[in-house]
Amino acid sequence: MVAAARLGWTPRYPDGVYAPSRVTRVVTAQAVATLRTLTYRDTAIASLSARFDSETGRLSAPSGAAEYVPSGFARGVRRQLLARTRQIDGADSGAAQSARVRITDVQTPPRTSAMARLSAADRQLAHITVTDAAMTLTVTLPTTVAPTGRAQWRRVRLAAAIPRHLHGRPIREWHLPTLDVDHRGLLLRCAATEAVPAADVTSGTTVVGVDWSPSTLGVAAVATETPDGLVSDYRGFTYDDRGLGIKLARLQAEGQLLHRKAARLRRLAATAPPEVRAQLEAKIAVLDGYREAVGAKRGMINRELAFHFGRQLTDLAAAAGASVIAVEDLTTLETRGHGRVNNNRAAQSARRKAVDALTHTAAGVGVTVVSVPARGSSALCPGCNEPLIRPGGYHRAWCARCKVGGHRDHVAGVNLAKRALLGRGQSVRKRGENPRIRVIEHAPVRQCRDKKSPTPSRPRHRRVRRSAPAATPRVGVNQTRIVPAPQASVWDTVKPATPQRVTGSREVHTSLTPATPVVGSMRSM
Numbered sequence: 001m002v003a004a005a006r007l008g009w010t011p012r013y014p015d016g017v018y019a020p021s022r023v024t025r026v027v028t029a030q031a032v033a034t035l036r037t038l039t040y041r042d043t044a045i046a047s048l049s050a051r052f053d054s055e056t057g058r059l060s061a062p063s064g065a066a067e068y069v070p071s072g073f074a075r076g077v078r079r080q081l082l083a084r085t086r087q088i089d090g091a092d093s094g095a096a097q098s099a100r101v102r103i104t105d106v107q108t109p110p111r112t113s114a115m116a117r118l119s120a121a122d123r124q125l126a127h128i129t130v131t132d133a134a135m136t137l138t139v140t141l142p143t144t145v146a147p148t149g150r151a152q153w154r155r156v157r158l159a160a161a162i163p164r165h166l167h168g169r170p171i172r173e174w175h176l177p178t179l180d181v182d183h184r185g186l187l188l189r190c191a192a193t194e195a196v197p198a199a200d201v202t203s204g205t206t207v208v209g210v211d212w213s214p215s216t217l218g219v220a221a222v223a224t225e226t227p228d229g230l231v232s233d234y235r236g237f238t239y240d241d242r243g244l245g246i247k248l249a250r251l252q253a254e255g256q257l258l259h260r261k262a263a264r265l266r267r268l269a270a271t272a273p274p275e276v277r278a279q280l281e282a283k284i285a286v287l288d289g290y291r292e293a294v295g296a297k298r299g300m301i302n303r304e305l306a307f308h309f310g311r312q313l314t315d316l317a318a319a320a321g322a323s324v325i326a327v328e329d330l331t332t333l334e335t336r337g338h339g340r341v342n343n344n345r346a347a348q349s350a351r352r353k354a355v356d357a358l359t360h361t362a363a364g365v366g367v368t369v370v371s372v373p374a375r376g377s378s379a380l381c382p383g384c385n386e387p388l389i390r391p392g393g394y395h396r397a398w399c400a401r402c403k404v405g406g407h408r409d410h411v412a413g414v415n416l417a418k419r420a421l422l423g424r425g426q427s428v429r430k431r432g433e434n435p436r437i438r439v440i441e442h443a444p445v446r447q448c449r450d451k452k453s454p455t456p457s458r459p460r461h462r463r464v465r466r467s468a469p470a471a472t473p474r475v476g477v478n479q480t481r482i483v484p485a486p487q488a489s490v491w492d493t494v495k496p497a498t499p500q501r502v503t504g505s506r507e508v509h510t511s512l513t514p515a516t517p518v519v520g521s522m523r524s525m
Contacts (some may be wrong), residue, residue, distance in 0.1 A: 017146050020153060022125040029120035034112065042103040044069045048077045054085045056100040070331075080106040089095035118176040120171075128190075132176050133167060135160045137177065154321035160188050170195040177450050197366035201435055202424050204323030204368075208316060209416030211377060212328050212351055213409045217241055217309050221413025222320045223382075223445060227419050231448035232382070232417070236410030237316055244305045248350070255294040262287040302350040309354045309362035316368050325367055326420035328354060328374035329436065359434055370427060370435045371421060379421065380410035404447050418445050 004010070011027045013019055015222055047067050051060040059078055062068055069077075118139070119124045124137040139156040144152050192296045204489035205225045216241050223232040262284050269280040317325055330352060359369045382389055383402035386412065391398050398405035405411065423442040429435040 007432045016148055019151055022121060023068050026120050029253045030117050044101050046100055051089055052081050114181040116179045123525035127177055128174055133162055135162055196363045201324060201368050201427050204319055206322040206416040207324045207326055207411040207420045211409045211412035216220055219409035220316055221410050221412055223414055223417035230418055230443055230445045232414045232445050233405055234404055234447055236413055239306060239309055239312055246300055248301055251294050251298050255291055258287050258291040302353050306350050307354040310357035311519050313358055314361045318365055323367055324420055325362055325369045326372045329371040337338045359461055372416050372437045373440055376407045377415040382414045382418055385442045414445055
């Protein structure tokens, strides 16, 4: 804020409108945070554009550590540079590529929601009072749309109910919230400091390994260190998302369809007459509104899925007596080679939110979440560290040497738990991040038939009597009853029987011996 004031980055209000200096401080803090993010992106885009080859469409390797950017961000900028190259004419492409590419050349202006961060405010502008079940926010707000003096700014008390799941929690301090305005009204996003038991990564002997699975959100397995070595029962726990994953995939496909429709209408509107362009722009606005609604629904489902996943894994770790939960490092997890749809679905999943929710939920019971390398976790045997074979397909894994195996995600969970147990003394922790283990060590994991983890719950089904269904006669007028022909024999001298009678028809036959139907050979249509 001081730097912004020295540079002259102060908000300007309309003529005749008065705002206290404390309000200006809140606005400046929010604007500077956005500008800091845009500055980082602008520097990264300029560095990537210098390493971009317009002929091959590839990025060259960075020359130093200062040019390193996350791989996901680099892929997104590469796509934007390719789109910019296609839009530029061939005559001006050389001059355009020689100039420095800024963030304004490849990205649209950012959009922020209507919110006010009160974290930069002092007690004279805003403060909160918390009781057992309610929170009272006292904040100075204007009484008119365009206040002209100090007298038109008064203190207002806003009461909000504390959610029921926070009652009785050891919360030491509540922080000033962020005021967010949505379609339902005013929303208070408040942070709190909670006292949790201190956990030691190096003291645990039981670890739960979590593998990110393409079929479900995660699969867990338990490994324990004993005086005789590492043991595991190789029985994994598969998380049941209750159908939320299918709903997320459907909403993602719907959002992508709306995005493609809007992009096509924008291309048509660029060369359309003025009256047609107005109609296309109205349709584009409707599609953008639908897409934003789909994105908001996906965000709510992602949050529900993440916290449900965190609660399930925390209960599993508490029941197994584990003090550490090892998850795959998302920075080393690249989804490639599985097709465009599967890669996009895996990249847009709620894994990062699930890690945050798992960290928050596990900290309440004294369990620490650590990140371990993901490479080779589902391809190597936990016992001998040799490549596994796939006798039953892609999802099955087996080691003929150690005589262990099962589902490949369960085996990966054992490997992740083993890496956390062997590298717990070399964990690195940065401020604001989970402890991270970067080394991969090997020790044989023996299969133990003793019960080392809780028994997963399975749905109980009712016993039903499986009997042959009774044949239901067909409804119609001219229905023919089909009877299989008798098996022929070379010693058969019996003459063929008279034609079968036709049931339900108007013909009258003189044969008194009807054909005998065979129920077992009939098929229900």
